[in-house]
Amino acid sequence: MVQNEYLSVSKTLVSSGQTFEFGFFSTNNTKNLYLGIWYKSITPVVAVWVANRNHPLTDSAGGFTIADDGNIVVLDGSKNVIWSSYLSRSVVNPVVQLLESGNLVLKDGLSGDAASYIWQSFDYPTNTLLPGMKFGWDLKTGLNRYLVSWKDVNDPSIGDYSYGVELAGLPQFVLRNGSVKQFRFGVWNGVHYSGIQNLKQDEIFSYTVVINTDEVYGTFVHKGSDPSLIIRELVNEWGKLQRFIWDKQRMKWNDMSVLPRDQCDSYNYCGVNGICNIAISPPCECLRGFTPISQQQWSIYNWTSGCVRETSLECGSDIFVPIQGLKLPDMIKFWVNKSMSLEECNLECMKNCSCTAYSNSDIREGGSGCILWFDDLFDFRRFSDAGDQQLFIRLASSEGETTSDNAEKKKRQLLIKSPPRSWFINALLLFGRLLNHLEN
Known part of the structure; x- marks a missing residue:
């Protein structure tokens, strides 16, 4: 899509491999329209990104276009801007493209590599993390990529739960309800998070954490021989972190993991x-x-x-x-x-x-x-x-002495409860002699 093209509420863009679709959708047959990205072949619609989540379009005469200054914008029927990419600089030859990864990119049409992306939806996630997305901080620009839940299952506006990377000391992934911590993965120790036991990395899934002077982020990717696998992570409306994989045979989402798992x-x-x-x-x-x-x-x-x-x-x-x-x-x-x-x-x-x-x-x-x-x-x-x-x-040092005393007491108790074998055998022999004496 290039400048001066107009995407009405009835039109969509599709990624090259037909995995993702971009356009306007509604939830539960409401009149509110949202510009977003979803899986093309999966029903019902599962939106993985929403642009105007707090400002729905309420009339079918609106649409999406690239403005004169290069910003991508959502317009209502009166051509008022209700959402914008808010670029800090103008773009000479802007092109919008939906990639097969699910990333919506705005780039200079003269160049095709990732370095030319002027804006991308992967930098502004909503409630969902897709393979290849960076989840965390660009320390050079101050960009913080984090997830925020939907308000409820039919309302993609900003919800109560957020999930992001905290930089204090060592990176920690933290789930919050408003400003209150609900769950944290624990301190990153160079190999794994101390708060997650048995975080499995199997034959279809690989998770990576990158920490350097420029960036602090996590990301996950597919691995193995089937590139068509569909995996997504999200923070849901009830404050759970979920990972799903699409079951093509049964046409349903299977749970891979859910956090928090229990009261601990x-x-x-x-x-x-x-x-x-x-x-x-x-x-x-x-x-x-x-x-x-x-x-x-x-x-x-x-x-x-x-x-x-x-x-x-x-x-x-x-x-x-x-x-x-x-x-x-x-x-x-x-x-x-x-x-x-x-x-x-x-x-x-x-x-x-x-x-x-x-x-x-x-x-x-x-x-x-x-x-x-x-x-x-x-x-x-x-x-x-x-x-x-x-x-x-x-x-306190006395606590160490107490520990030593307790260990010594247990040792003495063990000796009392488990007498030497020779003493036990002698006692049996003595008891046998006594029985023989009584019988005679």
Whole structure:
């Protein structure tokens, strides 16, 4: 589509491989019209991108065109602009094209490569992530690509839930309801997110995270021999992150995954310094060296108050105890140094009396970098296996002595419960002699 062409509400553009279609659609037979992109061969319509999601077209006389300044615009029947791409510069020879990837691009007609894209829908996602889309930040321009749910299943306007990459400290993917955190993937440690166990990358799906001085983003791609596979991710109207694959034989969408999965994925479910463990009932426990702030509240299954230290810290003589199999705490009060060793991290944390935990920031090649956490710790989850990353928790030195005493007590109890074999055999022999004596 070139400048001065006009796309009426009854006309569409189709990608070269017939996978995607671009034009106006309505939801649930309403009069509202939205300019968007959907799968051409799948019914009912599944929109993967919507332009005028907050400003529907309400009359059939409207349409879509490329304005004189090169912007792509939605016009109502009176030729008023109700949505625009809002380019900061004019375009001499603008061309709009719908790519087979589902990306709508505005480019200079004289060039065909991706570097010539002046605007693209992949940079402004709505509620859906498609293969090849970058999900995150362009640090050079400040562009932030994130998902926002529909208002409801029939209303694509801005909904309550958003899902994006937070840059504080180390990148974290976070789902929010308004401004309130609902779920986070955990800290990126160079290999995976600490809050997701067994995130499978199978023969049809591959997920990649890119972190450098120019960009911080995630993306997923197809892999394998079938390029026709249709996969999409979205944040839905109820605050769930879903991944679907299209089943061509049964003509239906199959669930690949859904997050949050259970109550332990709910943000900070067990309060400060508390750990959520889905394998036990009730699911909340305190970090080692901590006890519930309100035992009364915990007894009625209200864990929001969290946990507090059993023994006060002594600063210079404190110890650090390693724990594995935990989702690393949220980056609330923290400090990051990506060049430190774990030993240097320990010394740095020991010097600051408010430092409560530390860990490597990157677990590759034996581990490197340093994260320090200060004061209370938020949003722990325990996993069934030990995992590949240690978190070191600060405890009073007496807590270490208590641990040693407890270990010694258990050892003594074991000796009492399991006497030496020779003693047991002698006792049996003595009992046998006694029986023989009584019979005689």
